[in-house]
Amino acid sequence: MPSPAFALHHPSPESTPRDGDPSLPQPVDPPEGTPVSEEDYWAFYYEHENGYEWNNGILEVKPVSDVLTAWIYQWLLGLLRLYLETHHNARLTCLEFGFRLSLPNKIAIRKPDLGLVLDSNVQPLADLDRSYQGTFDLCVEALSDSKPAEIRRDTEQKHAEYQAAGVPEYYIIHHDPRWQLFYRRNASGLYEPIPCHEGILRSAVVPGFRFRLEDLTRQPSLETLIEDPVYAPFVLPAWQRDRQARVQAEQAREQAEQAQEQSEQARRRAEETVVTERQARAQAERVSEVAARARQQAEQRATSSEQRAAMAERLAEQERSEKEALLAELAKLRR
Numbered sequence: 001m002p003s004p005a006f007a008l009h010h011p012s013p014e015s016t017p018r019d020g021d022p023s024l025p026q027p028v029d030p031p032e033g034t035p036v037s038e039e040d041y042w043a044f045y046y047e048h049e050n051g052y053e054w055n056n057g058i059l060e061v062k063p064v065s066d067v068l069t070a071w072i073y074q075w076l077l078g079l080l081r082l083y084l085e086t087h088h089n090a091r092l093t094c095l096e097f098g099f100r101l102s103l104p105n106k107i108a109i110r111k112p113d114l115g116l117v118l119d120s121n122v123q124p125l126a127d128l129d130r131s132y133q134g135t136f137d138l139c140v141e142a143l144s145d146s147k148p149a150e151i152r153r154d155t156e157q158k159h160a161e162y163q164a165a166g167v168p169e170y171y172i173i174h175h176d177p178r179w180q181l182f183y184r185r186n187a188s189g190l191y192e193p194i195p196c197h198e199g200i201l202r203s204a205v206v207p208g209f210r211f212r213l214e215d216l217t218r219q220p221s222l223e224t225l226i227e228d229p230v231y232a233p234f235v236l237p238a239w240q241r242d243r244q245a246r247v248q249a250e251q252a253r254e255q256a257e258q259a260q261e262q263s264e265q266a267r268r269r270a271e272e273t274v275v276t277e278r279q280a281r282a283q284a285e286r287v288s289e290v291a292a293r294a295r296q297q298a299e300q301r302a303t304s305s306e307q308r309a310a311m312a313e314r315l316a317e318q319e320r321s322e323k324e325a326l327l328a329e330l331a332k333l334r335r
Helices: 038-045 067-087 148-165 222-227 237-334
Strands: 052-055 058-061 090-094 098-102 107-110 114-118 138-142 169-173 181-185 191-193 200-202 210-212
Touching: 038 052, 038 107, 067 090, 067 114, 067 138, 067 169, 067 222, 098 148, 107 148, 138 148, 148 169, 148 181, 148 191
Parallel strands: 138 169
Antiparallel strands: 052 058, 052 107, 090 114, 098 107, 114 138, 169 181, 181 191, 200 210
16 A cells, blocks of 8 residues: 655644554554554654664564664765765655565565665655655665574565565675675676676666765775776766866966076077177177277387388498498599
């Protein structure tokens, strides 16, 4: 029968009889194993603080996982949220959000620790739903190992129920890798372990969603996920593109600054070359002037020497002439 929880508001306790007798009081905190009708479960125990599930007329209390397992649950939930921020192709439910399983041999109402409904599911998850009217595409249970019965509930009982109900993928998580179990329905409708290539689990139900099994324990940070090729395609790709654009813009700015600096250096070198050439020309001109003055002085000295030589030659010639005249005069006197 359809669940009253599928309505916007649950029926009030006064309007729903307890096993047909509204005069009977409702147990405030019934123990696990208490028999109740499905009507009473939806009316009084679905939103009870004890977190009851309902198994074919019997109340069952959802056990509590240890802290290490809770951290794994939170990390996986965060990874799925990052995936959905990118793909926007599904919606999540957590912890106290239940769904009704009408099975061949019984009816059960389960509250998976994490449920995922694809947008392509024939039964969409509405904004005001307080329970899911269809079958989840993925259920995740955080295993409690306080009692053997609690282990069997997730690994055997819910395994069989989710398989029969048609939940395509079912994950069991725990801090001990031996109890980390991941199932996918095959063509025959039976669960079989999901194969992991190189330690990476890839969902066939949630397109592109994947994670390393060891990362459930390692729980790498967001900064690490962004740089990891396993997660980078769906972990903040828009932010990665913006970061890449910022890096490229910064590189372009640095290249422009380097080009400007190189241009400035070339301009300074050209100016220095011009100054050097100007100084060289000035030095050459000074050397030329010095050489010209030296040449002029040499020429002047040479001219002065020639003049003195000519004067000496004239004096010598004059002396010869005078001497010859005297000799001629003496010769006349002797005759």
